[in-house]
Amino acid sequence: MSSEQHKPIIAFTVGDINGVGPELIIKALSNKKLLSMCTPVIYGSGKLFSFYRKVTDSNDFNYKQIQSIDEVDNRKINLISCWENEIAITPGESTKEGGKASFISLKAATKHWVEGHVDALVTAPINKKNIQNEEFKFAGHTEFLTKEAGLTDSLMLMTSPNLKMGIVTEHIPLSQVAQSLTKEAIIKKATILNQTLITDFGISKPKIAILGLNPHAGDDGLIGKEEEKVITPAIEQLKRKNLLAFGPFSADGFFGTAQYQNYDGVLAMYHDQGLIPFKTIAFEEGVNYTAGLKLIRTSPDHGTAYEVAGKGTVNIQSFLQSIYTIIDIIKNRKEQVIRVVK
Numbered sequence: 329m330s331s332e333q334h335k336p337i338i339a340f341t342v343g344d345i346n347g348v349g350p351e352l353i354i355k356a357l358s359n360k361k362l363l364s365m366c367t368p369v370i371y372g373s374g375k376l377f378s379f380y381r382k383v384t385d386s387n388d389f390n391y392k393q394i395q396s397i398d399e400v401d402n403r404k405i406n407l408i409s410c411w412e413n414e415i416a417i418t419p420g421e422s423t424k425e426g427g428k429a430s431f432i433s434l435k436a437a438t439k440h441w442v443e444g445h446v447d448a449l450v451t452a453p454i455n456k457k458n459i460q461n462e463e464f465k466f467a468g469h470t471e472f473l474t475k476e477a478g479l480t481d482s483l484m485l486m487t488s489p490n491l492k493m494g495i496v497t498e499h500i501p502l503s504q505v506a507q508s509l510t511k512e513a514i515i516k517k518a519t520i521l522n523q524t525l526i527t528d529f530g531i532s533k534p535k536i537a538i539l540g541l542n543p544h545a546g547d548d549g550l551i552g553k554e555e556e557k558v559i560t561p562a563i564e565q566l567k568r569k570n571l572l573a574f575g576p577f578s579a580d581g582f583f584g585t586a587q588y589q590n591y592d593g594v595l596a597m598y599h600d601q602g603l604i605p606f607k608t609i610a611f612e613e614g615v616n617y618t619a620g621l622k623l624i625r626t627s628p629d630h631g632t633a634y635e636v637a638g639k640g641t642v643n644i645q646s647f648l649q650s651i652y653t654i655i656d657i658i659k660n661r662k663e664q665v666i667r668v669v670k
């Protein structure tokens with residue numbers, strides 16, 4: 329088998345067509361080095377990419393338009409046409425048509441991802457409001473893709489070379505966090521985090537820091553009881569399962585003193601508790617990875633960025649890192665299989 333045939337096939341959704349997704353794809357895949365590492369398959373339309381190729385002035389971005397996944401050319405960028413009707417492209421604006429197109433792209437790519445026609449999936453940013461429809465009633469990609477993968481749970485894991493941040497309660501209102509935080513949920517998410525650090529990131533005995541919920545991690549029960557009643561018992565049970573789990577840590581001091589550098593993974597109790605420090609520390613190189621699935625999916629750690637859409641100035645570092653992370657995970661999983669066989 330040739331080296332071309334060994335390259336992983338990576339599906340790319342376009343995200344909101346009026347956001348930065350198409351520009352991210354064009355700029356990233358104009359890097360010929362990537363073509364030696366993977367076979368890209370974009371789910372969108374030729375007219376969409378003709379429009380944004382002019383915006384980005386990317387003469388090096390060329391693709392082969394195909395009608396079926398069976399026609400993939402391992403030597404080229406491939407584009408599958410997902411819609412034929414003319415859709416207005418208005419960079420920087422949230423439109424109903426833009427949301428519809430983003431879902432069509434996501435649905436088509438996800439189908440091939442679930443069926444095993446592609447090795448992994450990179451999702452460009454969507455607008456979580458305009459994408460809503462009868463088939464997509466979710467708070468984001470993570471929940472939708474977990475359901476499509478046939479599972480009830482996964483872990484939203486923000487990754488960078490120096491920080492791996494998992495979230496227990498993910499995309500829910502802050503007012504619902506405390507009531508949603510259970511010992512079982514913490515144990516489940518920590519277990520997924522531990523396994524993905526081993527399997528996907530090659531860390532044999534990961535050390536995991538678990539944050540508290542309340543200021544000062546509850547201050548011995550003076551500022552909330554969740555640490556005493558829920559989080560600490562969960563940590564103790566994780567230790568009995570031989571996981572190297574530590575905490576609960578007060579989030580402000582934990583990041584203020586850079587204690588995260590002493591751990592392989594961190595588990596935050598709610599979205600902003602984890603995402604604010606993560607994006608402060610690793611915004612340009614951060615990646616959103618859906619852990620706990622057999623299927624591999626990443627995305628950049630930012631949104632549609634309407635404010636820079638259509639200007640050709642978008643920073644592609646997080647998107648590039650999303651692709652490199654997939655390539656690394658595929659390699660690490662293969663090495664895990666080899667070690668188990670031996």
